[in-house]
Structures are given as structure tokens and as C-alpha cells.
Amino acid sequence: xxxxxxxxxxxxxxxxxxxxxxxxxxxxxxxxxxxxxxxxxxxxxxxxxxxxxxxxxxxxxxxxxxxxxxxxxxxxxxxxxxxxxxxxxxxxxxxxxxxxxxxxxxxxxxxxxxxxxxxxxxxxxxxxxxxxxxxxxxxxxxxxxxxxxxxxxxxxxxxxxxxxxxxxxxxxxxxxxxxxxxxxxxxxxxxxxxxxxxxxxxxxxxxxxxxxxxxxxxxxxxxxxxxxxxxxxxxxxxxxxxxxxxxxxxxxxxxxxxxxxxxxxxxxxxxxxxxxxxxxxxxxxxxxxxxxxxxxxxxxxxxxxxxxxxxxxxxxxxxxxxxxxxxxxxxxxxxxxxxxxxxxxxxx
Numbered sequence: 001x002x003x004x005x006x007x008x009x010x011x012x013x014x015x016x017x018x019x020x021x022x023x024x025x026x027x028x029x030x031x032x033x034x035x036x037x038x039x040x041x042x043x044x045x046x047x048x049x050x051x052x053x054x055x056x057x058x059x060x061x062x063x064x065x066x067x068x069x070x071x072x073x074x075x076x077x078x079x080x081x082x083x084x085x086x087x088x089x090x091x092x093x094x095x096x097x098x099x100x101x102x103x104x105x106x107x108x109x110x111x112x113x114x115x116x117x118x119x120x121x122x123x124x125x126x127x128x129x130x131x132x133x134x135x136x137x138x139x140x141x142x143x144x145x146x147x148x149x150x151x152x153x154x155x156x157x158x159x160x161x162x163x164x165x166x167x168x169x170x171x172x173x174x175x176x177x178x179x180x181x182x183x184x185x186x187x188x189x190x191x192x193x194x195x196x197x198x199x200x201x202x203x204x205x206x207x208x209x210x211x212x213x214x215x216x217x218x219x220x221x222x223x224x225x226x227x228x229x230x231x232x233x234x235x236x237x238x239x240x241x242x243x244x245x246x247x248x249x250x251x252x253x254x255x256x257x258x259x260x261x262x263x264x265x266x267x268x269x270x271x272x273x274x275x276x277x278x279x280x281x282x283x284x285x286x287x288x289x290x291x292x293x294x295x296x297x298x299x300x301x302x303x304x305x306x307x308x309x310x311x312x313x314x315x316x317x318x319x320x321x322x323x324x325x326x327x328x329x330x331x332x333x334x335x336x337x338x339x340x341x342x343x344x345x346x347x348x
Contacts, residue, residue: 057277061153061171063284068158070167072285079118079341083157083168085148086111086222086249089175097180097216107175109145109156110223111249114166118341125253125308126166126338127246133316133324134163143324153281164311164335171283178279179222180215182256185275188212189255191221195231199224222249243310243325250308257306309334309344 072080088110112128130145136159139150147159157168174182183189190212198205204220204227206213213221225245228235238244260272312334313325333345 054273054277057274058286059281060284061281065152066154066157066171066283068154068161068168069171069283069285070161070169072169079116080169081167082115082117082170082172083160084111084113084115085109085153085156085171085173086113086179087148087173087175088223089177107148109148110176111246112145112156112160113246113249113253114160114164114168114338116338116341123257123306124338124341124344125250125306126334127250127308127310128160128164129242129246129311129313129325131242131323131325132163132311132313133318133326134159137162141318141320143322166335166339170286172286173281174279176219176223179252180219181279182215182272182276183213183218183252184215185272186256186259188214189218189252189259191251191255195229197227197229198235199227201226218252222252224248243313246310250310254306254308307344311335 089107114126116124132144134144136147148156202220202224312331316324316326
């Protein structure tokens with residue numbers, strides 16, 4: 001019998017896929033991690049460098065020239081009081097602004113406002129009328145804004161503290177031109193007007209409705225003392241003088257809070273922060289770290305987180321012939337609420 005041999009096709013050998021060496025897998029991951037870390041480091045140092053650059057633009061008042069400030073509690077989240085001062089200085093006004101400011105030499109306080117910041121919670125703002133009758137240390141009785149002329153920021157801080165009992169931790173000053181520059185750096189400030197309005201003396205004019213004011217218009221509105229509205233076809237004065245003006249100043253500031261925190265302003269921050277720093281004068285204690293902390297807290301707040309009020313006062317004719325405003329029965333209750341950070345009394 002012959003032997004039959006069957007030949008079967010050879011099946012090629014397929015080896016199972018081999019695992020890549022652990023070293024190679026880690027090598028790719030390590031490169032990505034190093035790239036991520038490097039990006040974070042660059043970002044941190046860029047942000048730090050930007051803050052340093054921004055801080056360097058602030059005009060500082062040396063501690064030896066501003067001794068009346070109260071030290072700030074070091075505890076995180078501790079409330080902080082700022083004295084915000086708007087200075088009337090005609091010499092710094094831009095040449096292209098309308099000539100509605102008049103010719104006055106020197107610098108004087110036009111806005112005196114205390115801001116009470118509770119980090120992460122909210123802000124209270126208390127406007128002090130510039131004609132408030134005050135006992136200025138070393139100079140006798142005068143309007144409270146005279147303390148700035150007589151002794152600069154330090155005497156103003158001292159007088160505000162002695163008249164109100166409110167401790168002041170930081171001092172920030174800005175003039176008319178500075179306010180205009182800050183507003184323009186944000187692309188304007190948006191306000192709502194129920195009626196057309198004007199003030200021929202300050203040069204302000206607006207239509208009714210939602211309006212975006214540029215820097216010059218915002219300043220003209222904030223300094224208006226003879227504001228009129230068009231009602232039933234007639235221009236009617238709203239009255240109130242300086243007291244009503246403080247309300248307009250607060251409205252500008254509240255709108256700026258919303259503007260800074262708005263997502264639409266995100267692209268303006270790189271312009272806004274250096275502009276703001278370049279336009280203010282502040283105490284040396286407003287350090288880089290504190291500025292960063294306060295900036296982070298402020299950006300989380302909107303105008304609804306801000307409780308604003310003007311110190312309740314009434315008109316008074318002094319024996320020296322000056323026209324003053326003086327406290328009334330509800331004034332102390334407002335000050336007490338401000339000091340402890342509770343809502344202002346509704347009957348003030």
C-alpha cells in the first residue's frame with residue numbers, strides 16, 4: 001500500500017501586540033505635564049508682572065504723611081474702610097473737553113465718600129456732604145472739605161474720623177480727568193434715565209432711556225448741581241443741590257461696578273486696570289497683595305451687593321456767615337449701621 005502524505009498550507013504566525021515600554025508611555029505623559037506646568041508658571045508670572053506694572057503706576061502718599069489712617073486687622077475677610085475722595089482740579093482736564101468747568105486754581109475736594117467692604121459679601125457706601133459743619137483739628141469750625149485745603153489728605157482723614165467715628169483704613173483719591181479716563185477705559189458707563197435731562201452749568205445733556213456716557217459726560221453728570229428734567233414739555237429743576245448730586249455720583253460708581261464685572265468688559269480689563277492705577281493717589285498700605293485680594297472680591301460683586309446712602313443732614317446758617325449742613329436725628333443711626341456693617345435704616 002502506498003503511503004499518502006497530505007500537505008496543509010502553513011498558517012502564518014501572528015504574535016500578540018506587545019505593550020509599549022512603560023518608559024515610553026511615561027515619556028509622552030511627562031512632556032505634556034511639563035508643558036502644562038510651564039504654561040501655568042508663565043501665566044502666574046505674567047499675571048504677577050502685570051500687577052507689579054499696574055501697582056507701579058499708583059501715585060503713593062508716604063506713610064509719614066498720612067499718619068491718621070487706622071491699621072487694618074490682619075484676619076482674612078476683615079471689613080475694610082476706604083475714604084474715596086474726588087478732587088476738583090481744573091489743571092488736569094483734557095484739552096478736548098468742553099469749557100464748562102470754569103477757571104479755578106488749586107485742588108479742593110468735590111466728593112467725600114466712605115466705602116465699607118466686607119470681602120465676599122458686599123459694600124456699603126456713605127457719602128459725606130462737602131458742606132458738613134465740622135470742627136477741623138487745629139483750625140476751628142469750617143466745612144469738612146476745607147480740611148483738605150488746610151492740611152491735605154491726612155487732615156481730611158483725621159476730620160472725617162473725628163466727625164463720624166468711622167475708622168479709615170485706606171485712602172484713595174482721583175480727580176475729574178481721572179474719572180473720565182477710567183470710564184473711557186471701560187468703553188463708557190451705562191445709566192437709565194426716566195426723562196431727558198440737562199445741566200447747563202456742568203454741560204450735561206441726555207435723552208431718556210438707556211444711555212452710555214463717555215468719560216466727559218459721566219463727569220458732567222456727577223458734578224451736576226442744577227439738574228433739570230423735561231417733564232410734560234417743560235424743563236423742571238429736580239432740586240436737592242449737593243445732596244442730590246451725591247446720589248448721581250453714587251449712581252456712576254454703582255454703574256461702574258456692574259461695568260467692571262460684566263463679561264462684555266473682559267477685554268477691557270487690561271486697559272482698565274493700568275488706567276485706574278495711573279489716575280489714583282493712594283496710601284502706601286494699599287499693597288500689591290491687598291490690591292489683588294480686593295480686586296478679586298470686587299469683581300464678584302454687582303450693584304445689588306452695594307448699599308449706598310448720603311449722610312442725612314439739614315441746611316444750617318452758621319454764626320460765621322457760612323452756609324453749612326448739619327446732622328439730624330437719624331444721622332447717628334446711619335453711622336452706627338455703617339460701622340457694624342448692617343443695612344442702613346429705611347427711615348433715614
